[in-house]
Amino acid sequence: MTSDGRPERGDGPGRVSRPGRRSGHTEPYTLASLVEVAARAFNERGYDATSMEDLSRAAGITKSSFYHHVSGKEALLRAALDRALDGLFGVLAEPGAVSGEPVDRLRHIVRRQVEVLVTELPYVTLLLRLRGNTETERWALARRREFDQTIAGLVAAVRDDVDPVVAARLLSGTVNSLIEWYRPGRMPTADLVEAVDRQVFEGLLR
Amino acid sequence: MTSDGRPERGDGPGRVSRPGRRSGHTEPYTLASLVEVAARAFNERGYDATSMEDLSRAAGITKSSFYHHVSGKEALLRAALDRALDGLFGVLAEPGAVSGEPVDRLRHIVRRQVEVLVTELPYVTLLLRLRGNTETERWALARRREFDQTIAGLVAAVRDDVDPVVAARLLSGTVNSLIEWYRPGRMPTADLVEAVDRQVFEGLLR
DNA sequence: CGTCGCCGAACGATCGTTCGGTCGGACTGG
DNA sequence: CCAGTCCGACCGAACGATCGTTCGGCGACG
Numbered sequence: 001m002t003s004d005g006r007p008e009r010g011d012g013p014g015r016v017s018r019p020g021r022r023s024g025h026t027e028p029y030t031l032a033s034l035v036e037v038a039a040r041a042f043n044e045r046g047y048d049a050t051s052m053e054d055l056s057r058a059a060g061i062t063k064s065s066f067y068h069h070v071s072g073k074e075a076l077l078r079a080a081l082d083r084a085l086d087g088l089f090g091v092l093a094e095p096g097a098v099s100g101e102p103v104d105r106l107r108h109i110v111r112r113q114v115e116v117l118v119t120e121l122p123y124v125t126l127l128l129r130l131r132g133n134t135e136t137e138r139w140a141l142a143r144r145r146e147f148d149q150t151i152a153g154l155v156a157a158v159r160d161d162v163d164p165v166v167a168a169r170l171l172s173g174t175v176n177s178l179i180e181w182y183r184p185g186r187m188p189t190a191d192l193v194e195a196v197d198r199q200v201f202e203g204l205l206r
Numbered sequence: 207m208t209s210d211g212r213p214e215r216g217d218g219p220g221r222v223s224r225p226g227r228r229s230g231h232t233e234p235y236t237l238a239s240l241v242e243v244a245a246r247a248f249n250e251r252g253y254d255a256t257s258m259e260d261l262s263r264a265a266g267i268t269k270s271s272f273y274h275h276v277s278g279k280e281a282l283l284r285a286a287l288d289r290a291l292d293g294l295f296g297v298l299a300e301p302g303a304v305s306g307e308p309v310d311r312l313r314h315i316v317r318r319q320v321e322v323l324v325t326e327l328p329y330v331t332l333l334l335r336l337r338g339n340t341e342t343e344r345w346a347l348a349r350r351r352e353f354d355q356t357i358a359g360l361v362a363a364v365r366d367d368v369d370p371v372v373a374a375r376l377l378s379g380t381v382n383s384l385i386e387w388y389r390p391g392r393m394p395t396a397d398l399v400e401a402v403d404r405q406v407f408e409g410l411l412r
Numbered sequence: 413c414g415t416c417g418c419c420g421a422a423c424g425a426t427c428g429t430t431c432g433g434t435c436g437g438a439c440t441g442g
Numbered sequence: 443c444c445a446g447t448c449c450g451a452c453c454g455a456a457c458g459a460t461c462g463t464t465c466g467g468c469g470a471c472g
Binding site: 166180192195205 | 250251252253254255309335337339361364365368369372373375376377378379380382383384386387393397398401402404405406407408409410411
């Protein structure tokens with residue numbers, strides 16, 4: 001943005017060309033692109049601490065223009081959560097997750113879940129930090145619980161000598177915790193998958 | 207609180223006895239007790255989504271009275287974070303954490319960390335959800351990073367065939383994730399300690 | 413009689429959202 | 443080809459609501 005904090009357009013400095021349609025056809029403000037901007041900002045400062053002014057500035061337009069493209073703040077959150085949940089439930093629908101030995105299905109899900117966390121990092125991060133304040137958040141939390149219960153069922157089939165609910169929660173906790181520190185590009189996804197797999201199934205003591 | 211949403215005092219309905227000093231000497235509004243109320247509320251709705259009105263209502267007094275005991279919202283957060291960090295660093299100072307074989311020291315810290323998470327649950331939860339928006343939050347995050355690095359050093363001494371930084375982060379993720387689901391009283395702390403210990407060090411496949 | 417705990421009312425700031433209007437390209441009929 | 447019309451992208455300004463915080467006063471107790 002400009003030094004005085006005002007949004008900046010893609011064309012030259014000092015706003016040489018007038019507003020209105022951008023010259024040529026540079027990237028339009030699609031809903032998906034604005035959701036991406038919003039998800040990134042929500043993760044940096046938190047949903048409540050991020051104002052619509054912040055979002056519109058990050059998108060490069062004014063607040064009122066921003067409302068021309070999106071219906072409101074909560075709609076942005078909902079779209080981001082939708083994307084995260086679609087990715088996670090997509091894993092559960094894969095062949096490797098629905099057939100085979102329980103231990104193999106669990107391993108497949110864990111490894112693929114790591115990959116989804118990486119590719120959909122901003123959206124899943126949002127999902128995992130929900131507090132359930134609004135109806136939208138509670139709906140997403142309910143779907144997330146559904147996902148977790150599927151995993152808990154598989155854990156129960158793999159081990160019956162430990163509390164499957166606790167074990168499943170610790171498992172999910174391990175996998176999901178990578179949103180706190182993993183940043184794309186710093187480490188090959190395959191290495192991350194391997195590290196999580198080994199730590200989860202073999203533990204720290206080889 | 208009362209049905210019309212107004213704060214409710216300890217004495218009978220309809221506010222029979224007058225405000226001012228409570229009769230006898232029922233619990234005073236100490237800073238610690240208000241911090242406890244605040245931490246609980248912050249965790250339920252999130253720090254930004256929790257208003258001072260919410261906090262004062264939960265404490266049973268009006269917003270302006272609340273300010274008679276507390277200097278501001280951020281001071282409450284700081285006090286809560288202080289308590290959490292004191293608990294965690296206290297573990298690092300224990301004899302079992304400073305001497306002995308690295309693997310034993312690590313095991314001691316993990317088990318004691320679980321116990322601290324349980325006893326100081328609301329405060330540690332707050333600590334683990336920080337975004338770093340204010341100076342107070344960044345200070346707490348820096349101290350927390352200090353704690354994590356100590357653990358990373360021990361992990362590196364225990365295993366040199368895996369990336370110690372990644373392994374340490376997954377370890378912390380597993381331990382810390384219990385704030386998301388553990389609620390006191392539902393399960394003996396000793397059982398929880400045992401479950402975390404086994405999952406962390408032995409993994410899911412015995 | 414002073415002080416302490418408490419209160420209602422109000423402060424300025426900022427929030428999410430709405431509104432009226434301007435500008436410029438796309439489309440249309442002649 | 444051109445005048446006329448339309449429409450979508452954009453903007454500044456303002457809305458009511460709510461935020462954290464402050465202030466002046468009141469009533470009871472030591």
